[in-house]
Amino acid sequence: MGGKAGDGINSAGYLVAQILSHAGYRVYMYFDYPSLIKGGHNFAIVRASPERKGAVREAVDFVLALNQDTLDLHRWRIREGTVTICDGWQVKGGDVRVPVPDILREEGAPPVMGNSCLIGAFARAAGIRWEILAEVFARHVRKGLEMNLKVARRGYELSREYRAIRELDARPAPIISGNEAIGLGLIHGGLDAYVAYPMTPTSNLLHFLAENAGDAGITVFHPENEIAVMLMALGFAYAGKRTAVGTSGGGFCLMTEGLSLSGGAEIPVVVVLGQRPGPSTGMPTYTAQSDLHFALHAGQGEFPRLVVAPGDPMQAFTWSSLSLDLAWKYQVPAIVLCDKTLCEGYYSADIPAGDVPRAGGVKAGEPGPGYKRYLLTEDGVSPLLFPGAPGTLVKVNSYTHDEAGITTEDPTVAALMAEKRARKGKALEAAVAELPAVFTGGTKDAERALVCWGSTVSACCEVGRERNFRVVQPVVLSPFPREQFLAALGGTGDLVVVEENSCGQLEMLLARHGVRATASVRKYDGRPFSVDELSRRLGEVAP
């Protein structure tokens, strides 16, 4: 479905996805838009299938065109049997021509309801019962339900059945964005506060948590810039509140001083880092996987950190929750590394709320004058207390400090503190080893492997099943779950690394752990792999 920015293509695509979901399918929606508020070409591709999918194919069965661009720019997606449904006033040609402006005028409806006319016409063309459309509209149209139904009905009536989609009897699953999955995961992990400055592709996470702050009992705050975001979050955490922040690469640049403070002062924080193409402003509304090494190395000095890269909403939910738990348990910064494809994509999501593992409780300190915020312990983790604890001084410090949190430059203490942080890193690594830190999919017994990270996992799994590849996706990237990863690779020979950057950042990380790729497939044009493109590109390097 396409039109220009301002036509409401994202919400229209969501309604189409819901209609297909209510017809019993699992759905995935990709939304493509330039960094413009009005004008430009926006389009959404909705894919429906009996099983969950997280990537699109190039060809489409239906085109819903609100403007000529939608037909012209996507002509290559049209094949034998594709049904084109168009606004007859805007578009030349097409199978179903809906006189959108006439309908809107006759019904007295505003221009933004034009896409409801097309959705109505689509439902009929796809042989979907009117009742399904009506129910979806009732549940998901926020404004002007009656009027939207009226114009959709007009579209429905003037269309006819072209290509019937069989109704399945599966019950609809919730359709959520990756951002929403992350937000829900954070709530599951016991989030108290979320602090963020708007930046695509995580702005919608800020909006989502702000909207649900009351229900979830969380404080949501948008301060002057990302520097303040990070430091406020550390203030929250120091006072005992589980806090997350969200941004993209540019904002994360500003947060790195605070990230290093988190590492040195051992104050937990979760950073949701939504990647988009850089360097610098790059292409703000498109996708990339080019900040892996930035996430792994950001901040001065050496300190342990957790970096996870979920690939779909279920992983996003699980690992956002675990990130909060692990950050608190080990008093380290955690980064949830995602990308525009995951953040702003919509998926039928079977959220595993009931069976997300918990990392276990936080080591609590004993209040009193003897309390030491940086007590040296065997696993490097010091018992936690927060200001307000009776008779207790809680002193945190960005400087090298002694056990009580007082500045020191004593070489012995400095070395002890560095070793303490390293022990904590080892403890974190051991905790990760106990968790499902590596995902395996595709053709699981295949003798060659596709290795990928983040949102490309969906396309990889589909191609892996078609072309006989095992798919191995490390979900945790730091501390790297080496043993699990090697076990998952066990028995494979050829190893192709698939990623959406130009330097091969995962490939470099693997090399550091002694794993050599035999080939690689890289994409760096800001668009995610479609299943077809990945399959083609893979055919070139590993037939």
Added chain:
Amino acid sequence: MTEQKLVTPAQNTWCPGCGNFVIQFALRDALRAAIERGTDPDSIVLVTGIGCHAKMADYLAVNSFYAIHGRTVPVATGIKMANPDLSVICCAGDGDAYAEGLDHLVFSAKRNSDITVIVHNNRVYGLTTGQYTPTSPYGFRGRSTPAGTVEPPLNPLALMLSSGATFVARGCTRRKKDLEGIFSEAMEHRGFAFVDVLQVCATYFNAADVYDRFVYPLEGHDTGDFAAAFRKAREWDYTSEGPIATGIFYRASRPTLEETMKPVSRAGKVPAETIAKILEARK
């Protein structure tokens, strides 16, 4: 814990004659007075930046967050939002607050966060050995500006008044008793309290003579009169010789950030129920 010593055994490394000592003792005495008035010593949190001033975190025996350059204010804001029962005080340097962290200061005044910000304004970078700061006098010869600064100083009081601060004061380390009184009033104030402390730096900018000659306490000044506060704030331009008023310039009452935000809590909320409710709405 009423007889709390308020000072740690950490070894003090300030230069002899440094104004930081005066600020430390004035703050210690103001804290002691606050504790006597009923403030829970366990609820006091001191946030410092980086610079000579920041060692206060090591020296005062209160909860502390020894932060990084320019970032006292956002840390303090976060702490106060997280737990409004805490009494949160920032000690910041002039480079800290007026250069690196200026945006935070302006925004904190704008949002009226209930914190007290004390700027140790010695008008020079001490710990980095003598460069000019945003409040150094025009033409100041520092190690990065051997020919003299080419920009006039900021006026922090005027800036804070324009930003919406609800408590604006100035003190001077040459007048310890007055300083202690100003700190007490600042801590009592509900909302964003700002105190610019003219501090001598014994090593790099010892303006003791100037302060001794020109500093005078505000008397008969109406602290509720914004225009008068602004006039008084601009009386001295941080460069020329002339009268330098100290005391409370302005005081106003406005809802604080923490009141406006109505602190939320997860108490009684069940995450699984919230999640289930949101997911149901997405079906």
